[in-house]
Amino acid sequence: MTPQRKSLEALSFQAALWLLAALCFVLLVLPTVVVITVSFTSGFSLKFPPPGYSLRWYSALLDAWQLHFAATNSLKVAAWTTALSVAFGVAAALAIARSETWKARLLDSLFMSPLVLPALAFGLAALMFFSVLGLPVSPVTLVIGHVVVCVPYVVRTTVAALAQLNPALLESSASLGASRLHTLRRITLPLIAPGILAGAFIAFMSSFDNVPVSLFLRDARTDMLPIRMWQDLEGKLDVTIAAVSGVMIAFTIAALVIMERVAGLSRRLR
Amino acid sequence: MAATPRHDTTTYDLKLALPLAVFFLAFFLAPLAILLFVSLHTDSSMTAMGITQYVKFLGDPFSLSVLVRTLWVGVEVTALCLLLGLPMAWVYVRAPGWVQSILMLVVLLPLLTSVVVRTFAWIVILGRQGIVNSTLATLGLIDTPLRLLYTEGGMIVALAQVQMPLMVLPLVTALSRLDPNLLDASAALGAGSWRTFGKVVLPLTLPGIIAGCLLTYAASITAFITQTLVGGGQLLFMPMYIYQQSSTLNNWPFAAAISIIFLCAVLAVVSLFNALGRLSSGYAHS
Numbered sequence: 263m264t265p266q267r268k269s270l271e272a273l274s275f276q277a278a279l280w281l282l283a284a285l286c287f288v289l290l291v292l293p294t295v296v297v298i299t300v301s302f303t304s305g306f307s308l309k310f311p312p313p314g315y316s317l318r319w320y321s322a323l324l325d326a327w328q329l330h331f332a333a334t335n336s337l338k339v340a341a342w343t344t345a346l347s348v349a350f351g352v353a354a355a356l357a358i359a360r361s362e363t364w365k366a367r368l369l370d371s372l373f374m375s376p377l378v379l380p381a382l383a384f385g386l387a388a389l390m391f392f393s394v395l396g397l398p399v400s401p402v403t404l405v406i407g408h409v410v411v412c413v414p415y416v417v418r419t420t421v422a423a424l425a426q427l428n429p430a431l432l433e434s435s436a437s438l439g440a441s442r443l444h445t446l447r448r449i450t451l452p453l454i455a456p457g458i459l460a461g462a463f464i465a466f467m468s469s470f471d472n473v474p475v476s477l478f479l480r481d482a483r484t485d486m487l488p489i490r491m492w493q494d495l496e497g498k499l500d501v502t503i504a505a506v507s508g509v510m511i512a513f514t515i516a517a518l519v520i521m522e523r524v525a526g527l528s529r530r531l532r
Numbered sequence: 533m534a535a536t537p538r539h540d541t542t543t544y545d546l547k548l549a550l551p552l553a554v555f556f557l558a559f560f561l562a563p564l565a566i567l568l569f570v571s572l573h574t575d576s577s578m579t580a581m582g583i584t585q586y587v588k589f590l591g592d593p594f595s596l597s598v599l600v601r602t603l604w605v606g607v608e609v610t611a612l613c614l615l616l617g618l619p620m621a622w623v624y625v626r627a628p629g630w631v632q633s634i635l636m637l638v639v640l641l642p643l644l645t646s647v648v649v650r651t652f653a654w655i656v657i658l659g660r661q662g663i664v665n666s667t668l669a670t671l672g673l674i675d676t677p678l679r680l681l682y683t684e685g686g687m688i689v690a691l692a693q694v695q696m697p698l699m700v701l702p703l704v705t706a707l708s709r710l711d712p713n714l715l716d717a718s719a720a721l722g723a724g725s726w727r728t729f730g731k732v733v734l735p736l737t738l739p740g741i742i743a744g745c746l747l748t749y750a751a752s753i754t755a756f757i758t759q760t761l762v763g764g765g766q767l768l769f770m771p772m773y774i775y776q777q778s779s780t781l782n783n784w785p786f787a788a789a790i791s792i793i794f795l796c797a798v799l800a801v802v803s804l805f806n807a808l809g810r811l812s813s814g815y816a817h818s
Contacts, residue, residue, distance in 0.1 A: 275725035283623040286616035286700075289693050290638050293653030294645070296663060300656050309661040350552040357549035369549050372556055378746070378802050380754040382771045383791035384563065386778050390570050390788065391563035410560045413552065464644075471646045474756050477775065488757075491648045495761055499655065507649040514645050518637065528636045531643075531701055 294511060300501070301508035308499055319505035326502060332490040336470050339401065339486070343408040343469040348462050350409070351416030356450075358417075359424035374418065376411045384410065385478035392479075399481045407475040412468050416461035419530045423457025424450075460530040463521050467514075564795075571788035578785060585789035595773075595790070602770040603797060605688065606753040612692040613699040613748045614741065620696075621703035625710075643697035651758045654690035655681060658762070682764030690762040691752045698747040706740020707733075738812035746805040750798060770794045 296310060301319060303312030323329065354373060358366040376384065388407045392399060427450065435445040476486045487506075494500055521527040574582040589595045624635045642650055657663050658680040665677040680686045710733065718728040734741075756771040763769065768776075774794065778787035 271724040271726065275729065279619045279622060282616055282619035286620040286696065287635075287638065289616065289689075290642055290696060292663075293650055293657065293693060294641060296656050297649065297653045307661060308656045308659060310656060310663045310666060350555060354549040354552035356544040357546045360543050361546065363546070365546060366549075369546075369553060373552060376560065378750040378798065380771060380791075380794055380798055382754065382756055382774055383567070383795050384560070386774060386787060386791055387563035387567035388559065389778075390784065391559075391566045394566055406559050410556070417552075467644050471648075473647070474754070474771070477779075488646055488648045491646075491652070492757055492761070495648070495652060495655065499659075503652055504656070507646075507652055510646055510649055511641075515637075515641065518640055518644055522636075522640075528640060531640070 301504035332485040332487040336487040340469040347413040355420035359421040381474035385475040389478040412465040415464040419461030423454035456525040460525040573785040609752040617699035687763040699744040702744040706737040
């Protein structure tokens, strides 16, 4: 190849790569920017660009009691789900990490399977299961269903954190006379805490955002925020939803930045 | 696990996994077994057993077309995510530290933002008065707004954005493990950029590509919210089909049978990807 053709060839490669990466960047950023812009509109429609800017839809949020009620329910369910997922998930991760036995591998696959199976099919299955048992759907059945689909995140990040733990630390703790429980409390748990925290955060977010399981397992009194928003959007295109979205995006960005600092979130998701 | 020596401090007893294992047995495996049991009933009052629901689904061209369309949409979304996500991951790995922080925020934000919020954004973008139509109208390219919402094309772009992080994150891991000396060696031996990419980069990152494709595919065919809100009522996919049959029509055996068929289809695709993943990691490390 002549140098000129070669540079042309390299140039075409770089151009294609950067063009596609730029397109990907726009695709990822555009929705967030559009939602935040529209949420400050002074008009009554989702027209973009908005005819003018105001805070009216945010102040309308203050009176939207249905959304408040749904958001409170979602927060409660997410908090219970996260607490139970951490308790079950960390114990299970301690047992199956660093173990190569077939039992441990089998349990690992079992605990991860809700991540790839369609959650809607599981939601329907759980509804049938509870109705066969004669249990009416309630906030309790809702939390149980959420734990099944959220606990895999805690197991995954905790197993990954345990895999990076230097076994020499545990061995030296033991050789210095510390009991297993003492080593667990003073060495293992503090070192894997960021991994647990990252998993708990993702479990919380995914429970707060869950629709497919909530759709079947909530009762009439337990209105959940994503379902309320989804039903509002199917009926009419309400600008209040844009303001709710703006608030949720702001919280997500803040939580994301904090979690990145405290738990190194991005390293744990890969 | 009795075989674990008591003095081994680096592993823990398998009994610690017992609470979660029992929980999964009771609230994950048992419900799936009930689902299978319900699907084996011939009528919605569940008096007689039989495989008529499966026969009904597999003999019905409409139901089959819903299944095929759902699986095909997954392929289209995954292909689009790979096409855009791979260059993004490539740029990320080569960018300076502060650019990496910004890019990681941009990639992670959609992953953690509520799916309803992300989908709502696409309704605003693709709507009649949305950003695409108003831009085209300002440029004088169109007189009447294009119908973008409730079309398959619009839905695929929206799904690709929603699932993009699941593709980019494994690709970033795979690309950052790539030895840069290999690229220099390939260039020194006379290969151009495209050839190096095709012959060195792609084969070595194949395990990451397959991992990303698996996650993106599984997430996009089950993305109920985005499918119903951006796809609209005319485009029916498997998750909505299950919901319609169970909640609106109360036909539990048929809804259960659709769910089992969907579960099996997803399991088949997952096994296929896993088999490919094992093959490719053997290839990449040989």
